[in-house]
Structures are given as C-alpha cells and as structure tokens.
Amino acid sequence: MxxxxxxxxxxxxxxxxxxxxxxxxxxxxxxxxxxxxxxxxxxxxxxxxxxxxxxxxxxxxxxxxxxxxxxxxxxxxxxxxxxxxxxxxxxxxxxxxxxxxxxxxxxxxxxxxxxxxxxxxxxxxxxxxxxxxxxxxxxxxxxxxxxxxxxxxxxxxxxxxxxxxxxxxxxxxxxxxxxxxxxxxxxxxxxxxxxxxxxxxxxxxxxxxxxxxxQHERNQVGANTGLGSMIARYTTIHDGWWFNQVRLIARLVGQDADPFVGSWLQLRRWQLIRLSLSAWRCRRRIRDRVLFFLICWATALMGKSAR
CATH class of the missing domain: 3.90.550.10 (Spore Coat Polysaccharide Biosynthesis Protein SpsA; Chain A)
Structure with a gap:
C-alpha cells in the first residue's frame, strides 16, 4: 500500500x-x-x-x-x-x-x-x-x-x-x-x-x-539586521507599544496570575527595575538580554511606557 x-x-x-x-x-x-x-x-x-x-x-x-x-x-x-x-x-x-x-x-x-x-x-x-x-x-x-x-x-x-x-x-x-x-x-x-x-x-x-x-520596503516586519533596524524596533518601546503588548499577551494566555508575572505586570517604575534583573530569563539572545536590561531601566527612569 x-x-x-x-x-x-x-x-x-x-x-x-x-x-x-x-x-x-x-x-x-x-x-x-x-x-x-x-x-x-x-x-x-x-x-x-x-x-x-x-x-x-x-x-x-x-x-x-x-x-x-x-x-x-x-x-x-x-x-x-x-x-x-x-x-x-x-x-x-x-x-x-x-x-x-x-x-x-x-x-x-x-x-x-x-x-x-x-x-x-x-x-x-x-x-x-x-x-x-x-x-x-x-x-x-x-x-x-x-x-x-x-x-x-x-x-x-x-x-x-x-x-x-x-x-x-x-x-x-x-x-x-x-x-x-x-x-x-x-x-x-x-x-x-x-x-x-x-x-x-x-x-x-x-x-x-x-x-x-x-526583504523589501513593504515588509510589515522584516529582518532585524544592523544597528539601524535594531534602533527602529526598540524605539517602539518608548511609545508604550511593546510593554503594552507584553502585558496584553500575558493576560490573553493566562499568565497574569503567575507570581513572577504579577511582580511586574503593572509596569511601575520599581517593577521595571526588578524585571531588568531577570533579563536572562526573558530573552534568548545575549544581545537582546543586554538591551532588555537597559530598556527596563530607561523606561523606569523616563516613565514613558509603563502605562
């Protein structure tokens, strides 16, 4: 057969x-x-x-x-x-x-x-x-x-x-x-x-x-290559988009009740600083872990996207 x-x-x-x-x-x-x-x-x-x-x-x-x-x-x-x-x-x-x-x-x-x-x-x-x-x-x-x-x-x-x-x-x-x-x-x-x-x-x-x-000019999300594209992606964090997506997805998949997630889900200043110390658990690539740490601190200090 x-x-x-x-x-x-x-x-x-x-x-x-x-x-x-x-x-x-x-x-x-x-x-x-x-x-x-x-x-x-x-x-x-x-x-x-x-x-x-x-x-x-x-x-x-x-x-x-x-x-x-x-x-x-x-x-x-x-x-x-x-x-x-x-x-x-x-x-x-x-x-x-x-x-x-x-x-x-x-x-x-x-x-x-x-x-x-x-x-x-x-x-x-x-x-x-x-x-x-x-x-x-x-x-x-x-x-x-x-x-x-x-x-x-x-x-x-x-x-x-x-x-x-x-x-x-x-x-x-x-x-x-x-x-x-x-x-x-x-x-x-x-x-x-x-x-x-x-x-x-x-x-x-x-x-x-x-x-x-x-890769072309019409890509909705293209390759993250080079310093320019990296900066372009991470600027979305400062207008609140990225952290708000994190919070929305965490709730949609039922992780908002987890103690770790609950410790930062409101994205208050001190919670973001605490979250930065868990960068190694939150991203896969070493470069992204470093950026994650820096972004958590920058967001906490600037107070732009924790809303």
Missing amino acids: PVKSPKVAVLLAAYNGMHWIEEQLTSILGQSAVDVTVHISIDPSTDGTEDWCAAFAARHPSIIVLPPGGRFGGAARNFFRLIRDVDIESYDFVAFADQDDLWHGDKLKRAIESLQSRKVDAYSSNVTAFWEDGRTRLLNKAQPQTCWDFLFEAAGPGCTYVLKAPMVKAMKQSMLVHWDALQSVSLHDWYCYAFARSHGYRWYIDPVPSMDYR
Whole structure:
C-alpha cells in the first residue's frame, strides 16, 4: 500500500502581493513528501491580488481562497481570521506562510520529521534573509529557550511555524473566547508562541534555515539586521507599544496570575527595575538580554511606557 503523506493546511495571509505571490505559491505547492492545501485570506488590495488568486485557485485544486473578510489592516488580524475560519479537522499539521518568501523544497518535510522525532508540538526555524541587490544573511533565532522568553518575543518569523493540529485546535478555542481583546495583538507569531509555551506545549527552534525571507520596503516586519533596524524596533518601546503588548499577551494566555508575572505586570517604575534583573530569563539572545536590561531601566527612569 502507498505510504500516506501528512496533510498540511498552509494558512497564507495576502495583501497587495502581485509582485511575489506566484513565486511563493509555486514553492509551497512544490513541497516534497506532504499533501498540502493552501488557504488564502486576502486583505482588500489595490493591485489585483484577489482576482489573480481566484484565477490561480481555479487551476489548482490545492488552493482555496477564503471569502472576503473585510479589512484587517495588518497581518496579525488576517492570520487570526485564518485560524478561526479554516476547518482543520482533516489535517495533521498547520503551517503559516507569508506571500513574498521562497520555501525550500523540504521545508514542511523537515519540520514534520522534527516534530515527530523530537516529540514536540510546534516547530519554527532560522531563515536566510535576502535582498534584491543579492545580499543574504542568516537570521539566527535558535538560541536556547528560556523560562519566560515567550512573553517577550516570538520563536522566529511566523512564516516558519509548523504546528500539530491538536495544539492549533486548543489555541483556536482560546482565541474565540478572547476574540475582541485578541484584535489588539500586533504580532500573531508572538501570540502563538506564547500560547504554546504557556499551555505546556513543547516547541523546537531549528537552527537550519527552512526558507528564503524576502526583504523589501513593504515588509510589515522584516529582518532585524544592523544597528539601524535594531534602533527602529526598540524605539517602539518608548511609545508604550511593546510593554503594552507584553502585558496584553500575558493576560490573553493566562499568565497574569503567575507570581513572577504579577511582580511586574503593572509596569511601575520599581517593577521595571526588578524585571531588568531577570533579563536572562526573558530573552534568548545575549544581545537582546543586554538591551532588555537597559530598556527596563530607561523606561523606569523616563516613565514613558509603563502605562
């Protein structure tokens, strides 16, 4: 008898994707040793993405375009809609995809083998960022996980996530309970990692890149490379966005009652100073731990984002 291939639901959020989406879909449909169905949710676009995807789906039975869902205004809400609306009962695994990357041919195969051999529930990986001028750079997100990193960062780019279906079903149930509050979460990959870790699911971050991560001016969240991009990201902390996201996600995943989280959740000055002393438990990378320590102190002294 032929060996049954694992069934994977790929959830792809699209918006004005005509420059890259065909190349990306070709790389997804070309995955080895898996049975893939791509579900596409499109934020209302101005470049013809809806019509192109409808025509492409008509020629490829493995592509399903969801009905219009209104304006999402960002990838996170679009992905939350996909998780809510796609019926995953017949699938073994769920993967996320952006519209503009290039998947390696064995991306899903390697992820599933890792999930099964390591007996974990969720997978992510490093990626190779690439630019139109030919530059490439490995983005290393595979540092050892820490006690509380999931409340402060994602497990790498969400477009590398491959999740076992039972975990996604549990996450969907929680999302539906907290749907209105969930709409204020800016990064779906951060939330998914936080949900998994806070509910006892095991996560593996693969040091081997699984895809080429396209960098261009339209990236909602791109590669964090160089001093300029690092500064740009961390300036969001001073207007309150980052700490407010930390607080929101902690509450959504039910960690607000934990004694450690409760010791800083109100983000008062003295609580931020105390939190700074736990930097080694809150971020994976050494550079980020140093920045975390400094940001906690700067925020405490300046009093801008602890509100």
